[in-house]
Amino acid sequence: MSPKEPIPPFELSPDDPRIGAVEPPPGARPAGEELDPALPVAADTAELIPAPPVGRRQRGIGFWLKLSLALLVVTVLVGQFVLWVRDLMDASPWLAGPLGILSIVAVGSGTVLAWRGMQRWRSLDQRAEIRAEIERLAGSELHGSAARRLEEISALIRPVPGVPQALARYERQASDALADGERIELYERMVLNELDEQAVRIVGMGARDIAVLTAVTPTGLLDALVVLTRTFAMLQRLAGLYGVPPGRLTVLRLLRLSFRNAALAGAADVLAHATTEHLGASFMSILSAKAGQGAGNALLAGRLGLQAIRLLRPLPFVTKRPPRLIDLRGMLGFDPAMPFDLKLPGSRAGTPDRQAERR
Amino acid sequence: MRFGGSIFTAIGDELDGLRRGLTDLATGMVRDRTRFAITGLRRSGKTVLTTCLAHHLLEPSGLPFLSVVAENRLDATRLVPLRDLPPFPLEEAVAGLARETPTWPQPTDRLSGLAIEILYRTGHRLGRLIDPTRRHFIEIVDYPGEWLLDLPLLEHDFRTFSAHALALAERPIRQPAAAEWQELLKGVDPQAPGNPALEARLAEAYRAYLHACQEELGLSFIQPGRFVDRSKIADEELIRFCPLPLSSAPLPYDSLGARFERRFERYRDELVKPFYRDNFSRFDRQIVLVDLLTALNRGPDHFEDVQESLATVVRSFRYGSGSILTNWLTPKIDRLVFAATKADHIAPSQHAAMKQLLEIMIAPSSRHTRFAGAPHEVLAVAALRSTDVVRTELHGQVLSCLKGRLVETGQETVLFPGELPPDLPEPHDWTSGRFRFRDFAPRRLPRGRNGAASHIRLDQLLEAAVGDRLT
Structure with a gap:
């Protein structure tokens, strides 16, 4: 049969061996069970949509320059060390032997750690790849690809507390009749919304801490230190919330974002001091300058936190807009409706299903 | 819409609408009510949809796409009687679908309605400061689909109705069914004095033609609808007329034509107009159900027939978005959803094609509503999944x-x-036998938390139709 010709209607007996299993209805698949990779994907998948521009990044000349310099340094150091051990062996073999063994153990374990770190580093790249794919499928009315991609995301975030329950609720509601776009929308609503709310709260509280602390610290160096440590803590919490493994390299990658903030905080303090010294100032004006500086640092930290949310979130924002600085206003004390908005952990009345259970 | 009849009748109707609007305004009940026009031709699934909508709203666990449920703002729902209509037989319909061997609800043969009261918390930031908990009533009216095609008669007089009906009977698909009635018409002079025996024969032949169109040919454009429906008409004389070949000459008072004209006007003014005024003039949201698969099964003539019927029906409603005050006084449908039913009778991978085809089919209808300023959405739905x-x-x-x-x-x-x-x-x-869609018996209507599996996009239908009223 030519693939272009439509397949005519046909009827089979329910016990015909050519019939496969019923596609799992909502709630049928246990939360931890993965999709069978051997399951053939229906011919009507999303092949009509152009493939996303993702994949391995093209390495620039700068990358190769850095890599060759790093290898050069490592080779020189290792060579020097080997020569030093050899010289030591000639002079004092009983000292050089254990030293050599210890060195081999250190190099071996260091390599393993570096490899693991690299793996975790790549988890952010993996997320970016999945995000791009999901972005392509958002709004699609075809069937086939989204379920598998969402399973991958579920595997990434399942260790996060509360997520397994949200995933179980999603599985119960995700009908097999849903198109890819609808499935993604439902996943975002049922699984990621709660995480997003918590993430915004973490960013808001981190920004508030930075505002208060930098307003009371006396020196620019302390300001920079406060911003660095609090931002670091905030980013670590965000990474944990979205299920990014808290490896040191991953956090370092996030921390790279926060160094700029710290530098700006220090610079702002130096500038404020220079201005007050140059122009002369009363106690009150110094206080208000410090408060303004605190607010500025808070906004910068908030902005950074929101950027981190976009980087860490395994799904792009499909049905709702990404959180903005204005969403933090309640936690920074600018929103009259906040007392009604504030949802403390455990105070939430529950998801629809939990509510239904109560009913 | 413009009614046939005198200008005084039209003014009287407008005043009546104004009075109703003012009453609603005074009782403060307009803003918290949505009156659904579930519109569909015969056998399009209005009763099943009404049953399943009500069932899922009363047990709102399988509606993940309805924002008020997804955002956990729904506190409670309950069934309340509708003020001015007999109750919809919801319990019977649900019991039939929940049986060991489920059965579809009986086709509707009378007017009925239900209302569901929803208690919810508003999602608006400022609204929460003023009035955090609100009530909303969703009102649904059920009626025989045949009555729907009577609504366009309000824009006709006997002459235009006759001309249109005679032209329709000339179409090749209808011609064999109409042959007997057309034969009878050949010897009839509308100017001649009325003859009760002839009048009865003509009306009966026309009714037989319409009945054959509906039952044997499966056509939808059946006018007047009450000639073929199952409901009782108190005064049989109201349906003792048929279209006649009329010239432009005036009809003598006692002539056959004049007698038929008076019966047509009575039918229009005593049956159709109250039905429209009491029920259809107050809708503010509309769900148009289309049985696309049956139309495809039956062939191109039926497909066109359904398309034409829908376009005609849609023109009978008031669309557009006005100010709060004008909407209070003369409600208009400001949002509508076209839904292809029986989405469970094809594989989910075909739903995109189903939507696309429905868009093409409803193009003449949606053009009218879009020009009137009412946006629409298109969905492939199944109120109760059978497969x-x-x-x-x-x-x-x-x-x-x-x-x-x-x-x-x-x-x-x-x-x-x-x-x-x-x-x-x-x-x-x-x-070429490319498709053959078959009818499936209903599955048991589930109770409890796994409701999402029992329907296809019922929650999206609700969200599109009423979601913005529950924010």
């Missing part, structure tokens, strides 16, 4: 097939109903 999807390997291809109990045999089967064309079918598509 599972199974994967079948055939000729090296993996196909999504349907597993369910066929109505005609009562046996469980697995079938591939063919592929929906994403565009209007080509002439050879109608005859």
Whole structure:
């Protein structure tokens, strides 16, 4: 049969061996069970949509320059060390032997750690790849690809507390009749919304801490230190919330974002001091300058936190807009409706299903 | 809309609408009510949809796409009687669907309605400061689909109605069914004095023609609708008329034409107009149900017939978005959803094509509503899912097939109903056996938390139709 010709209607007996299993209805698949990779994907998948521009990044000349310099340094150091051990062996073999063994153990374990770190580093790249794919499928009315991609995301975030329950609720509601776009929308609503709310709260509280602390610290160096440590803590919490493994390299990658903030905080303090010294100032004006500086640092930290949310979130924002600085206003004390908005952990009345259970 | 009849009647109707609007305004009940016009031709699934909508709203666990449920703002729902209509037989319909061997609800033969009161918390930031908990009433009116095609009669007088009906009877598909009535008309002079025996024969022949169109040919454009419906008409004289070939000459008072004209006007003014005024003039949201698969099964003439019927029906409603005050005084439908029903009778992978085809089919209707300023959405839905999807390997291809109990045999089967064309079918598509959609018996209506599996996009339908009123 030519693939272009439509397949005519046909009827089979329910016990015909050519019939496969019923596609799992909502709630049928246990939360931890993965999709069978051997399951053939229906011919009507999303092949009509152009493939996303993702994949391995093209390495620039700068990358190769850095890599060759790093290898050069490592080779020189290792060579020097080997020569030093050899010289030591000639002079004092009983000292050089254990030293050599210890060195081999250190190099071996260091390599393993570096490899693991690299793996975790790549988890952010993996997320970016999945995000791009999901972005392509958002709004699609075809069937086939989204379920598998969402399973991958579920595997990434399942260790996060509360997520397994949200995933179980999603599985119960995700009908097999849903198109890819609808499935993604439902996943975002049922699984990621709660995480997003918590993430915004973490960013808001981190920004508030930075505002208060930098307003009371006396020196620019302390300001920079406060911003660095609090931002670091905030980013670590965000990474944990979205299920990014808290490896040191991953956090370092996030921390790279926060160094700029710290530098700006220090610079702002130096500038404020220079201005007050140059122009002369009363106690009150110094206080208000410090408060303004605190607010500025808070906004910068908030902005950074929101950027981190976009980087860490395994799904792009499909049905709702990404959180903005204005969403933090309640936690920074600018929103009259906040007392009604504030949802403390455990105070939430529950998801629809939990509510239904109560009913 | 413009009514036939005198200008005084039209003014009287407008005043009546104004009075109703003012009453609603005074009682403060307009802003918290949404009156749904569930519009569909005969057998399009209005009663099943009403039953399932009410059932899921009263047990709102399977509606993840309805924002008020998804955002956990829904506190409670309950069924309340509708002020001015007999109650919709919800319990009977639900009981029938929840039986061991479920049965579809009986086709509607009378007017009925229900209202669901929803208690919810507003999602608006400032609204929460003023009035955090609110109530909303969703009102649904059920009626025989045949009555729907009577609404366009309000814009006709006897002459225009006759001209249109005679032209319709000339169409090749209708011609054989109309032959007997047309034969009878040949010897009739509308100017001649009335003759009760002849009048009865003509009316009966016309009714037989309409009945054949509906039952044997499966056509939808049946006017006047009460000639073929199952409900009782108190005064049989109201349906003792038929279209006549009229000239422009005036009709003498006692002539056959004049007698038919007076009966037509009575039919229009005593049956159709109150139905429209009491129920249809107060809708503010509309769900138009289209049984696309049956139309495709029956062929191009039926497809066009459904298309024309829908376009005619849609023109009978008031659309557009006005100010708060004008909407209070003369409600208009400001949002509508076109829904292709029986989405469970094809594989989910075909739903996109189903939507696309529906868009094409409703183009004449949606053009009218869009110009009036009412946006619309198109969905493929199933109020109650009757099938599972199974994967079948055939000729090296993996196909999504349907597993369910066929109505005609009562046996469980697995079938591939063919592929929906994403565009209007080509002439050879109608005859090549490309598709054959079969009717499945209903599955048991589930109780409890796994409701999402029992329907297809019922929650999206609700969200599109009323979601913005529950924010």
